[in-house]
Amino acid sequence: MQDFLTLVIEPFREVFAGFKRFAPNMLAMLTILIGGLVFARIVRVLLRKALTALSFDAWSDRMGFTVMMRKGDLWTKPTEAVVRVVFWFLVIFTIMIGLGALKVHAVDNLVAQFFLYLPRVFSAVLILVIGYVAAGFLSRTVLIALVNNGYHYAKLLAEAVRLLLIVLILAMALEQLQVAPNIVVAAFSIIFGGIVIALAIAFGAGGIEAARRMIEKGAAEKVEGKDDIQHL
């Protein structure tokens, strides 16, 4: 009978012992989560006040970040955007640390993989942000230069430059994230090559008359449109 009782109670003991071993980890996780969330909220409030005091929105306007956000279809204020990004970064960071405190093998692996993957995410985000700004800058450089030289289709060509650069940047970011790298490289080659061939065919065959007009116009201006004016 005693043996039978032992057989019945033993699993409960083991569960209880397991719970006793696990409870501190659980408590630690909850403490980390609550503490982290409170910390993230405090940071959110302080950061919002600090950025407002520093006129971050006005500075972003001057530096062109607001325009960049609008172009990316982001309509929140720059201050609010930064506050939200920092808040959610802290929340995710807290969750990952909290899960790590559980000391569960499978979760530990997940957390380790998350932290190993983090540098790639940062690199990809950096590539996207810098690439987006660079694409806008180069596209505008092309636009202004073409307009100032009197070329037609300046906007079209500037947008084509932007599109090509964005395709390139997206491919770079996806390659950095290791999202099906072989497919990304193949897809990029196909799309990029396709755009170039399409432009070549459009200009060389479909737009042969337009091309001829542009070349003739340029040559005619050189001969007839003599301009001796000294601007300085």
Added chain:
Amino acid sequence: MAGSADIVIGIPSFNNARTIGHVVRAVQAGLAKYFPELKAVLVNSDGGSRDGTMDVVRSTRIEDQAAILVHHRIDPVPIIATPYEGIPGKGSAFRAVFEIADALNAKACAVVDSDLRSITPEWVELLLKPVLRGEAEFVAPLYHRHKFDGTITNSIVYPLTRALYGRRVRQPIGGDFGFSGKLARFYLEKDVWETDVARFGIDIWMTTTAVANNFKISQSYLGAKIHDTKDPGADLSAMLYQVVSAAFGLMEAYPDVWKKVQGSEPVRTYGFQYAVGLEQVNVNVQRMLGIFREGLRNLREIWTAVLGQGDFGDVESLGGAGVDAFRFPRGLWSRIIYDYALAYHRKRLPAEHLIKSLTPLYLGRTASFVLEMADADQSGAEEEIERLCEEFEKNKEYLLNNWK
């Protein structure tokens, strides 16, 4: 550097072997004729020429003194031909001249361009004598130019600097200046020699610095300015960027000065003014208007952001006019320049993009000026420039109200 000199004349150069000999001879003749009793030094500050420019300078002498009607004995003017150090550009070349003037404790200095074909010995007198007499500390040039030449000066730099600083210096970016040794030292003390001033914009910087710091200003009539043909492929928008960014940059440096100024007053002018026969200038108005219309079609976003809906609407309404009826109003043009100055101040766009986007508008205004003045003589064109300057002065309130 040992020794001293009363006069230092600087000639910046870069691959000007073809033309610099004439400039050196004119300067030597001017010094011999008008300042024989003063010690003078000629400085060629060179940017690393590979065509023997410095050799030409060192070997140039006036062969026939009687031909320039000099009857006293003249010693050759000491020449310092040296490559300058620092950022490549006219500003760095001038800095070397200022340093030599400072080391020699010069009383009066002048700088003249190395590609001038119309310089005469009288230029030396006209640029230096007002300084040596103590009547001026800065002498700007006043040239006789074709009514369609110098349009960046006539439509932007002159009206803007006049309205801002209140002095009617007609050629603020002329390039040939006279100034006192004291002003040369003042220039040297300024912390600008590692900035764009060293590369370009030294002319407007010298004029504005002298005006804004209350040095005695004058101008001298030098006749025609004819210089070596510039590279025909030179990019207009790059020129515009260099000049306009320098002018806008100086607005940032002296807001406390120009905010107080109202109206403008003339500066003392030396020299006997006479009419000069000038070569015909061909202007391709159709091409200018074509670029203006391309701007309207393609730069709408930038122009709306810079000018606002109101002024952009006025610009847009010009797009439909035919060539003969095309007129770009003076008031609108002055507001556009102030809008660009404000956008530069607020850093709305990268400076180069911002100012280069002004090119089609500038060409529109220039085309309008050419059409309006087609039958006018030089004085008629000058009256039109005067009316434009008055618009800039009248609309300065707009700039002041929006400059935060």
